[in-house]
Amino acid sequence: MQLCTDVVIFGGGVAGLWALDQLTEAGYSAVLLESRGLGAGQSIAAQGIIHGGLKYSLQGMLTASAAEIREMPHLWKSCLEGRQLPDLSAVKVRSPFCYLWRTDSMRSRLGMVGARIGLRVAPQSVSPAELPDVLRQCPGSVARLAEPVIDPGSLLETFRQRHQSRLLQISPDVAPEFELNGTGDVRSIRITSPDERQTLRLLPQMTVLTAGAGNAGLRSLLRLPGQKMQTRPLHMVLVRGDLPELNGHCVDGARTRATITADVDQAGRRVWQVGGQLAEEGVQQTPEQLLSHAMQELQEVLPGFDLSGTEWATYRVDRAEQATRGGLRPESPGVLTEGNVLSCWPAKLALAPQLATMIVQAVGQHAAFRTTAPLARGLAQTPATPEGWPVPDVAAPPWERNQDWVPFSSRPGERRAAA
Numbered sequence: 001m002q003l004c005t006d007v008v009i010f011g012g013g014v015a016g017l018w019a020l021d022q023l024t025e026a027g028y029s030a031v032l033l034e035s036r037g038l039g040a041g042q043s044i045a046a047q048g049i050i051h052g053g054l055k056y057s058l059q060g061m062l063t064a065s066a067a068e069i070r071e072m073p074h075l076w077k078s079c080l081e082g083r084q085l086p087d088l089s090a091v092k093v094r095s096p097f098c099y100l101w102r103t104d105s106m107r108s109r110l111g112m113v114g115a116r117i118g119l120r121v122a123p124q125s126v127s128p129a130e131l132p133d134v135l136r137q138c139p140g141s142v143a144r145l146a147e148p149v150i151d152p153g154s155l156l157e158t159f160r161q162r163h164q165s166r167l168l169q170i171s172p173d174v175a176p177e178f179e180l181n182g183t184g185d186v187r188s189i190r191i192t193s194p195d196e197r198q199t200l201r202l203l204p205q206m207t208v209l210t211a212g213a214g215n216a217g218l219r220s221l222l223r224l225p226g227q228k229m230q231t232r233p234l235h236m237v238l239v240r241g242d243l244p245e246l247n248g249h250c251v252d253g254a255r256t257r258a259t260i261t262a263d264v265d266q267a268g269r270r271v272w273q274v275g276g277q278l279a280e281e282g283v284q285q286t287p288e289q290l291l292s293h294a295m296q297e298l299q300e301v302l303p304g305f306d307l308s309g310t311e312w313a314t315y316r317v318d319r320a321e322q323a324t325r326g327g328l329r330p331e332s333p334g335v336l337t338e339g340n341v342l343s344c345w346p347a348k349l350a351l352a353p354q355l356a357t358m359i360v361q362a363v364g365q366h367a368a369f370r371t372t373a374p375l376a377r378g379l380a381q382t383p384a385t386p387e388g389w390p391v392p393d394v395a396a397p398p399w400e401r402n403q404d405w406v407p408f409s410s411r412p413g414e415r416r417a418a419a
């Protein structure tokens with residue numbers, strides 16, 4: 001069996017799915033291949049904050065390219081309200097805003113000042129009457145920041161529903177076979193179904209890699225140069241139990257000491273994902289060490305809030321990005337064009353729309369499409385994918401996968417010593 005298509009996309013995280021949506025909207029025929037679950041790398045593990053530049057302004061480095069992130073909350077809001085394409089009105093919004101609060105240190109006070117100066121939409125002070133109980137005993141004023149928080153799982157599911165006929169689950173164990181021409185362009189790709197009973201030969205004009213950390217392996221199969229990608233690890237904390245809804249950042253100097261986002265698990269328990277500085281520093285720690293530190297940290301970050309009865313766990317995940325000098329966080333999405341292959345990294349979930357625009361532009365500039373617009377070529381937009389070929393599901397969020405939960409202890413160090 002073989003299938004002709006304008007574009008083949010590898011990887012169904014937020015980057016690949018948003019690009020698929022925009023490419024088909026622009027009139028290109030495209031299929032997306034996924035080897036695990038949609039978003040199985042970073043997207044399903046993300047906290048879902050549509051950043052508007054808080055982190056950059058805290059560090060006093062909102063450069064021209066980074067400034068584009070300031071437009072993201074507004075753009076996403078239009079899509080989430082169904083006023084702009086892609087229509088994301090079915091996506092679950094965890095919160096329309098993030099709280100911003102601080103601890104009592106001087107660094108922390110200065111961080112709040114930085115946040116107020118650098119942002120396009122200044123944080124709004126929350127009046128004492130509006131303060132959620134969980135933040136009632138925090139020092140200083142608590143602010144509200146117009147950065148929406150979405151549930152990444154429902155975002156992936158929205159795109160899945162819309163593009164089912166263009167999504168193909170491929171075997172995680174059998175590598176795709178690329179046929180290259182003399183200049184290294186992809187001529188065909190042979191893929192294998194998950195049960196390894198069917199194969200399909202794809203004949204794309206262009207191949208787009210949005211496989212996150214998987215881009216490295218695909219680039220190696222395509223004999224493209226290495227070292228174009230970097231990974232930056234995180235060790236995240238999960239807390240579940242009788243918890244209130246809370247989405248926001250505890251600011252400490254130029255860093256976010258802890259970033260907390262909330263969802264509900266399948267058993268109806270509230271789950272907090274805790275990232276920020278805690279998760280960056282946690283990379284060097286064992287789960288036990290990180291949990292011990294996190295239990296102390298959250299008591300300081302949320303003074304007076306009772307965490308007893310909660311359960312705690314951790315998960316590790318790598319952020320996969322285009323390589324930067326010194327391995328620093330990239331400020332903007334990256335698209336690398338090599339022949340008829342694009343390697344792409346969004347840098348942030350919030351920047352997926354910007355990356356998709358860059359991908360559509362790069363595809364349009366390629367020789368195969370430069371002279372004739374895809375719609376003018378009159379190609380069928382939906383290539384006929386083989387009947388019965390499995391469609392990938394959305395990956396499970398980290399709190400549904402994690403089995404190693406431990407009870408909260410107000411003096412975790414003592415518990416470890418006793419053990």
Ligand SMILES: Cc1cc2nc3c(=O)[nH]c(=O)nc-3n(C[C@H](O)[C@H](O)[C@H](O)COP(=O)(O)OP(=O)(O)OC[C@H]3O[C@@H](n4cnc5c(N)ncnc54)[C@H](O)[C@@H]3O)c2cc1C
Nearest residue numbers: 011013014015039040041042043047048049212214349350
């Ligand atoms: C813990 C954490 C929290 C984050 N929080 C935020 C946040 O609050 N806000 C924000 O803006 N950003 C956040 N980010 C960053 C954001 O998650 C990423 O920038 C974004 O999700 C990357 O999307 P992606 O589609 O490039 O990659 P991924 O989501 O990793 O998707 C890659 C996909 O490719 C598939 N794949 C891999 N190899 C292959 C292959 N060979 N063939 C086919 N498919 C393959 C994978 O299974 C996966 O589905 C966070 C990241 C992490 C790790």
